[in-house]
Amino acid sequence: KTVFHHAYYLHAIIVLKSACLNKGKNLSYIPALHPKTEYLDFSFNNLASLHQNLFPKLVDLQFLDLTRCRIQHIAGNAFNNVRNVRTLVLTGNPIEHIGNKDLNTLHELQKLVLVDTGLLSIEDLHINYLNKLQELNVGANQLLSMQIPSYLINFTDFRILDLHANNITVIRADDTAVLRQIGKNITVILNRNPIIHIDPGAFQNITLRKLDLRETFISTEVTKDCLNALSGLNVGNILIGHFGRKHKILTLDFYFLQGLCGIKFQEIYFHIVERTPTGKNNLLLCMINATKISLIDGELKDTEWVQFKQIKELYLAGSRLENIPSRQLSNQYTLQKLTITENIHPVAFFDLMINMPLLQYIDISKNQLLLRGCCHTIFKFMPKLQHLNMSLNSEIQFLYKPFQGLDSLQVLDFHHTKLKSVNFNMENLKDLMYLDMSYSRIIFTHEFIFKGLGNLRVLKIPGNYFQGDVFLHMFVDLKRLEILDISSCGIDSFLWKSFGNLKELRHLTLSGNTLTAIDFVTNPGLAALSWMDLSQNQISHIAVHVLHNLPKNLTTFDLSNNPIDCSCSQSDFIMWIMTHKNIIKNHHNVLCKTSSPESSPVFDFDLESCTYILILNILGPISVVILILTLSVLAYKFQFYLRYCCILQRGYKVSQQQECAYDAFVIYSNKDEAWVMEELVENLENGIPPIQLCLHVRDFEVGKPITSNIIDEGIMGSRKVIVVVSQHFINSAWCRFEFEVAQCWLVLEGNPNIIIIILEDVEEVKIKKVFGLHKYLKKNTYLKWKDNPISSMRFWVRLRKAK
């Protein structure tokens, strides 16, 4: 619980055996920790004083970092609970006093760092019982001498004494007595001390592993005296000169380095800012026995070269050379590694370097080199050459077989150097593992350029040009290739076969091209591919079959900065991207193509909206079809009604203009014609006043559709409608139709113009079959025909009245 409570304040707290970070949160106490904690970084907090109960009991704690905790006091038993610490860092604490018991309790201590603590003398540390101490770093304090306490002789594993940036101005012969007695290879770091004097002989017969004296001697004269005073020293690695870019110091006396000849050293690092007015110097004179020389900014244009006795590595940076010193380097037969780099002015390469049987490594990058006829003519005397770096130069022209005879080459680096050659052949480089021709402005025109490079693991050819179908066979022989970079080449497509033989290819970088499709990656030959960069291409979508056939081991897939089509038609692709978020690199830059300058990430795309649209897209047409079908069925079924509604509508319009030609339209079945003609027509048309009847057999216009006649002549042309209901009437479809039209008309006109005559009794069930008739009979008065004179008399009278 306590731990979780504190976790809020802590930068990170990992309660495991190995690590526990409590950095920079201004804590003034040490919170509860796992008792097995081995590593505690408590830097940048506020402890003020280390007292006995500050640390919980942490018997396994090995690393304790208390950098800048504003510690001023350390109580005698402060480290009791953490007594097995092996590394203690107290950098940047203004410790006022360290008592005799303070650090001596830490018997297991191997490394003690007390940088910038205001320390005045190593004696003040009271560390005489720390027999296991290996490294003491008391840099950036106020030590005035490098006097070392004599008990350090007993520290059998002691290796490193770091005294950088103190105030040591003078080194007396006495100061080094203990160092001499220790008598083994320790490292002494004295850089950035303002030394003005070293007693001559102070380092006589002292053996050191490494001595760092950079930025130590305050002037050229002091350097001269002090180097002389260092004579007799035997050191594995000496570092002298300066840091960084300083103003150059002009000196007339270039023999100030003469003292180096009295020092026995194997390796030297020298950053030199001194210059002679003529440029002549003897920089290398005393380095004749060195095995490794690193010279930074040393002017070597007019230097006196020497025949090194056992040189293995030579590093010359910023040496202001005009030529590669081929003649001078020839016959340096022990040389294995040569670097000449960072020359400000263009360097020429005229002469051959000869007799360099062991040379394996040449780096002549960043020299603005302009070279014609490369390379076997130049390097033919280096049979063991494995590594050749000529990158960041101006221009190199290859011969037809540029590396003939240089069969040991394993690494070739020409990046950002313009390579001028139409056609070259590297077939002999069976051991070549690394080839970098990035941004070399090569125009690849023939497809067998990498023929025979069966051991190549890394090929980088971005920023070049390719013509024609060079990819058909270009990579056929590269069976062991693991990393291939062809970015920024403006390539718009690859053939499916292009990468088919690259069985071991793991990384493929194709960014910055104009690819639109990536079908080629489905080639089963690319089974080992785990990392693919397709960023900054023109890929808008990838087909589903390609996605399903991607190499099985793909763990990183970069699709950033492609104009991805985020429409619902590509929802399969977008869905794939979303479900493969673990392998998609650069999530935030996988963007949808939009017309606006602000693109939105594909991962923000709302796929659900597509589901709705999809459903709509499927359901929409189906419902329309169903609706049309239903309507058709309905229309077919009720075509009759539709038709007469139509007609009715037309008739209604016409009727408003025309006068009625008949008094009554008689709806009757043909089978009742006898009664109609004999009784109805006789009594009404021939009576007084005569009533003009409209009878379909007599009055309908010939040639007109029946329905039109019914409407125009019958219903519209008559003021009233007489319906003769009988058994036949019920059975006749036309009669029913006419009656229904009449009813509709009634509704439209709004007055009771239908007169019903029941000619004979009809069963109620049958009456109900005729739409509206039963209802009409119930609601309205009707006439009933009876075949006897009295009844018929009354019938006619009522009928006439109804007119």
Place this chain on the structure above:
Amino acid sequence: MPHRSLFVVLAILAHKPQSGLVQEVQWPIHTLCNMDKLQIAYRSCDHSQDIGISIDLCPATLSPLKINVNLRVSLLLRQSTDELYLSAKLILEGGVAFQLDEPLCQPDFPRFTFCSRKKGELIVFDTPLKLDKLKYLPEHLNVHTVIVNQNGYHIACFNITIIKR
């Protein structure tokens, strides 16, 4: 005269961020030059501490003369500097105009005194600086600088604003 004093105030300990876990700290804007023709100011964008930058002389005019000034940068190391890499972006009104990436410290070749320094050490780095062609400066220039170490940890982060009149 503040710009002549080469006086660097490190406000690191005085301006401790509060104990919030994600609290953004806005460090004060420090003025390097405040002349009629030229104003230079900077602000730390390191969430954990401020940085001290000063120059000992400010150009009074923008005429073609070159002037040599001394630049001093002071900061407290919160991580070691076995390797250091600088990345600077020159930002004009339209966006990033130029990006500079430069290794400052590499394992074999520590170019500067602040290379190979350990956590907790205080760096005070002095270097001569040549101010040249000031009149070709754009009117408003921002330089965003980030320095990271071998572990990608931000050793320093600051924005410099240069306003020419």
